[in-house]
Amino acid sequence: xxxxxxxxxxxxxxxxxxxxxxxxxxxxxxxxxxxxxxxxxxxxxxxxxxxxxxxxxxxxxxxxxxxxxxxxxxxxxxxxxxxxxxxxxxxxxxxxxxxxxxxxxxxxxxxxxxxxxxxxxxxxxxxxxxxxxxxxxxxxxxxxxxxxxxxxxxxxxxxxxxxxxxxxxxxxxxxxxxxxxxxxxxxxxxxxxxxxxxxxxxxxxxxxxxxxxxxxxxxxxxxxxxxxxxxxxxxxxxxxxxxxxxxxxxxxxxxxxxxxxxxxxxxxxxxxxxxxxxxxxxxxxxxxxxxxxxxxxxxxxxxxxxxxxxxxxxxxxxxxxxxxxxxxxxxxxxxxxxxxxxxxxxxxxxxxxxxxxxxxxxxxxxxxxxxxxxxxxxxxxxxxxxxxxxxxxxxxxxxxxxxxxxxxxxxxxxxxxxxxxxxxxxxx
Ligand code: SDX
Numbered sequence: 001x002x003x004x005x006x007x008x009x010x011x012x013x014x015x016x017x018x019x020x021x022x023x024x025x026x027x028x029x030x031x032x033x034x035x036x037x038x039x040x041x042x043x044x045x046x047x048x049x050x051x052x053x054x055x056x057x058x059x060x061x062x063x064x065x066x067x068x069x070x071x072x073x074x075x076x077x078x079x080x081x082x083x084x085x086x087x088x089x090x091x092x093x094x095x096x097x098x099x100x101x102x103x104x105x106x107x108x109x110x111x112x113x114x115x116x117x118x119x120x121x122x123x124x125x126x127x128x129x130x131x132x133x134x135x136x137x138x139x140x141x142x143x144x145x146x147x148x149x150x151x152x153x154x155x156x157x158x159x160x161x162x163x164x165x166x167x168x169x170x171x172x173x174x175x176x177x178x179x180x181x182x183x184x185x186x187x188x189x190x191x192x193x194x195x196x197x198x199x200x201x202x203x204x205x206x207x208x209x210x211x212x213x214x215x216x217x218x219x220x221x222x223x224x225x226x227x228x229x230x231x232x233x234x235x236x237x238x239x240x241x242x243x244x245x246x247x248x249x250x251x252x253x254x255x256x257x258x259x260x261x262x263x264x265x266x267x268x269x270x271x272x273x274x275x276x277x278x279x280x281x282x283x284x285x286x287x288x289x290x291x292x293x294x295x296x297x298x299x300x301x302x303x304x305x306x307x308x309x310x311x312x313x314x315x316x317x318x319x320x321x322x323x324x325x326x327x328x329x330x331x332x333x334x335x336x337x338x339x340x341x342x343x344x345x346x347x348x349x350x351x352x353x354x355x356x357x358x359x360x361x362x363x364x365x366x367x368x369x370x371x372x373x374x375x376x377x378x379x380x381x382x383x384x385x386x387x388x389x390x391x392x393x394x395x396x397x398x399x400x401x402x403x404x405x406x407x408x409x410x411x412x413x414x415x416x417x418x419x420x421x422x423x424x425x426x427x428x
Contacts, residue, residue, distance in 0.1 A: 009037050023058055040411040047308065050232075052240070052405060056089060056395050057231045061309035066316065068229055069093070077319050082224040083107060083194055086166060086391035089229050090398060103163075104193075110167035111188035111197065113137075114144045117172070121179045130383045131261045133176040138169065139254035149248050151401060158401075161249045162394050169390055170194070173383045174201035180379060195220045198387070203375060216374040219327045220384075223367060226316045227385050229392025233308075235260040236389075236396050241408035243397045256393045257386055263303070266385040268364035269371070272304035273378050276337040276368075279344075284336075286343045294353040304341075304365030305348060311358035320366040324373070333373045341369060 004015040005028045014036050017029040027050050034040050043049040058067045066073040069088050076085055080094075087095045087103050095103060120140055124133050141164070142149055148161045175185040186201040196212040199220065204210035230236070238259035243252040260266035279289050292300040307314055328335060345361055348354040368381050376384060 007033075007037075009039060012037070019053070021053070023060070034411070040413070042413055045308075046237075051237060051408070052232065052400065052403075054231065054396065054399060055092070056399060057229045057392070059231055059309060061307070061311050064310060064313045064315045064318075066230070073226065073315055074319065077222050077225050080225060081194075082221045082228070082388075083166075085225050085228050089391045089395040090162060106163050107167045107194065108190050108197075110164045111171050111190065113168050113171050113175070116144070117175070118185065121175060121185075124179060126180060126182050128176075128180065129261075130173065130176040130180055130380055131257060131267075131386070133179065134169075134173055134383055134386060135254045135257040135261075137172040137176065138165070138250055138257060141165070141168070141250040142248055145250075148250055151243075151246060151248055158249065158398070162398070165249065165253060165394065166390060169387060170198040171201060173380070173387060174198060176383065177202055177377070177380055193217070195224070199374075213331075215327065215330045219323060219370055219374060222323055223320070223370060223384065224388040226319060226363065227367075227388025227392075229389070229395060232396075234262070234265045236393055239393045239397050240400045240405075243400055244405055244408040246407075249394070249397060252397050253390070253393055256389075260386060260389065261382055266364075266382045266389070268303050268362070269368045269381040269385060270378050272341075272364050273337070273368040273372065273381065275303045276340050279340055280337055284340055286340060286347060290344070290347055290351060294351075302344065302348065302354075302359070304361060305354070306357070306359040307362045310360065310362065313360050314362045316363040317361040317365055320363065320370065321361070324366045324369045327370050328373050331373055335369060335373060337372075338369050341366065 003018040005018055007014050007016060014033075016033065019027045019029050021027075030041060041049070056069065058070070059065060068076060068085060069092060071080075071088070071094075076088075080088075083104055084095060084100055087100065117137060117140065120137065121133070124136075141161075145161065145164065147153070147157055151158055171188055178185045184206060186204055189197050189200055192200060192212065195217045199212050199217060200210055232240075235256040239252045239256035242255040243249070263271045275289075279286060282288070289300065290302070292298045293302040293305075324338060327333075328338065345365070348359065348361075354360075364385075367384075368378070371381050371384055372378070
């Protein structure tokens with residue numbers, strides 16, 4: 001697109017190129033702005049600023065569209081599997097049968113983690129939050145695989161790091177959970193698929209036979225697909241900017257885990273359940289909590305509602321809400337907080353405060369209800385988000401490296417003191 005934007009600054013008109021994406025999104029390329037005007041732009045939270053061009057995920061917040069490499073999230077959630085979607089995000093195409101079987105076999109045969117990781121786990125108090133443990137364990141992979149430290153060394157080594165990470169993170173997540181509850185860690189069972197192996201490592205205990213319920217394994221696989229990528233969200237942007245310094249994949253992902261942990265981001269799924277349990281404990285008066293959410297003097301927010309991009313429905317929330325009904329019915333679980341959640345949604349969708357601000361349920365509003373139903377403890381909810389988002393982080397990191405993007409280094413507007421003379425302590 002040869003169109004240009006015109007900017008008039010101090011009587012001078014400059015032209016800036018307009019960039020158009022394949023879904024007709026438009027951007028003004030300001031890379032020449034400071035050089036030609038001395039001005040920078042400022043946009044706290046990057047609400048209007050694109051950090052990159054990417055071919056991985058497309059979402060349209062107004063229309064509630066989400067696609068991975070052009071495939072709709074609805075199709076992928078219904079017809080694909082998490083490992084197949086991981087392959088699609090990372091390598092750009094859906095795998096054919098031999099490619100998928102080879103990928104699954106490689107992932108399966110990297111699930112074991114070094115025994116010394118148990119020593120690291122022992123260093124954490126048993127009540128440690130699993131997200132802090134997981135971020136540390138992922139970072140520790142740089143010690144067990146020192147050849148991974150230089151991502152410029154070889155594409156094959158980067159690919160091996162990618163497969164090691166996808167394979168080992170369920171094991172590390174399950175070991176972090178077992179450490180939290182003081183149970184012995186379980187080793188991977190390579191006869192099981194990705195989600196079944198994770199569930200068995202999470203819930204099997206010595207001297208008891210554990211059979212994976214396919215309803216639970218399938219529900220988990222769908223949830224991981226729905227969380228797999230979401231373009232330039234907070235944690236993905238963190239992974240990209242850490243990777244832009246040529247830090248290793250493991251170091252970049254460990255940083256992304258920490259960013260996801262925040263309650264405004266991936267930590268919201270834990271906060272939603274804690275909020276719903278609080279409302280239930282307080283008598284279930286949803287109207288009281290709706291009023292609190294609208295009260296500017298009250299720090300309470302309706303967790304699981306609102307989104308930086310979706311200003312209509314979050315397509316993932318729609319799918320998860322239906323899956324929650326299905327899974328709870330199949331498992332014969334009657335969870336009263338599901339009814340509280342539905343009650344909140346009904347009221348919020350009619351309330352002018354929420355309607356005017358375009359606040360709808362997001363991916364985190366219903367996901368915790370399924371996790372509870374399948375036995376995942378609340379403290380592990382954001383770890384589940386991490387397992388889902390991992391292929392997306394990897395794909396975005398890989399794209400940034402392959403596109404040879406420069407180190408991320410934003411500018412600022414300085415608002416501090418002007419030059420002043422140093423005073424000795426006796427002068428102050
Ligand atoms: C995820 O970016 C991604 O893609 C993220 C994610 C992914 O897949 O990676 O989708 C995952 O992080 C989902 C979001 C999970 N977070 C929550 O559910 C936490 C609750 N929601 C919010 O805190 C908030 O909605 C954000 C953080 C999600 C979005 O914040 P924005 O875009 O910065 O919007 P804002 O805070 O400026 O809010 C705009 C207005 C404000 O009111 P006014 O000042 O205009 O009067 O809406 C209000 C806010 O006070 N508002 C809420 C609210 N969310 C926004 N009021 C009550 N309850 C809420 N949940």
